[in-house]
Amino acid sequence: MVEAAQAKRSPGPDSTFDFDQMLANAGTMASENIGKAPRFIAFASTSMPPAALRTMIDNVVRAGGVVVFRGLPQNSAKALSAALAKVAKPGEQLDGVGIDPRLFRAFGIEAVPAYVVTSSDFDLCDGFDCAGPLPPHDRMIGNVTAGHALETFARGGGPGALLAAQHLARLERAPQ
Numbered sequence: 001m002v003e004a005a006q007a008k009r010s011p012g013p014d015s016t017f018d019f020d021q022m023l024a025n026a027g028t029m030a031s032e033n034i035g036k037a038p039r040f041i042a043f044a045s046t047s048m049p050p051a052a053l054r055t056m057i058d059n060v061v062r063a064g065g066v067v068v069f070r071g072l073p074q075n076s077a078k079a080l081s082a083a084l085a086k087v088a089k090p091g092e093q094l095d096g097v098g099i100d101p102r103l104f105r106a107f108g109i110e111a112v113p114a115y116v117v118t119s120s121d122f123d124l125c126d127g128f129d130c131a132g133p134l135p136p137h138d139r140m141i142g143n144v145t146a147g148h149a150l151e152t153f154a155r156g157g158g159p160g161a162l163l164a165a166q167h168l169a170r171l172e173r174a175p176q
Contacts, residue, residue: 039121039160040065040167041103042146043114046073046083052143054087056113059146061096063171069097070104102126106134114141115149117160117167138164147171 042060044053044067060067073079080099088094102124103109107116118137125132136159140149150171153164 038066038068038103039118039163040150041107041116041118042067043104043107043109043112043116044069045112046080048112050086052113056146057087057094057097058176059171062174062176063146063150063167065096065146065167067097068100068103070101070109071099100124106131107137107139109141111141113143114139115144115146115153116140117150117153117164119159119163135159 040060040063042056042065044056046053046069048056057067069080073083084094084097106122106124107114109116116137116139118135120135122135123132138153138156138158138160140152147168150164150168153160154168155161
């Protein structure tokens with residue numbers, strides 16, 4: 001079962017959002033917690049309302065999933081940092097958040113928010129035009145909560161049902 005990443009606070013009241021740390025955390029998260037690829041993935045955009053994005057990040061991370069962005073808005077790390085600073089509490093690191101256009105491409109995600117739960121690990125193709133085989137998975141696109149998506153997947157009996165039920169249980173028992 002995937003371990004939930006917890007939000008961490010860096011020392012000092014004057015700390016700001018640390019983009020470099022987010023990238024380092026995303027790499028560590030991919031190599032330590034979730035095997036080859038994440039199994040519960042929420043797809044997000046900085047164009048989402050900050051409150052909705054904050055709720056998504058909190059719930060998905062508590063459930064043991066990851067939140068991914070397609071890339072840098074306006075091709076700018078500064079723009080991403082500014083957008084996420086509206087979401088993060090002062091000095092908070094947003095663990096469980098990363099950038100991975102390969103996941104968007106692999107699952108054909110064109111609109112957000114979207115949620116995917118896979119039935120098994122999979123390898124992501126590293127090329128710009130390549131597409132690797134995906135495991136069976138459940139996918140939902142729309143303005144719903146992580147809990148609603150997980151509950152729907154778990155009750156639906158699809159390929160991600162068992163894992164969705166485990167993530168849902170984690171979400172429901174995790175402190176808020």
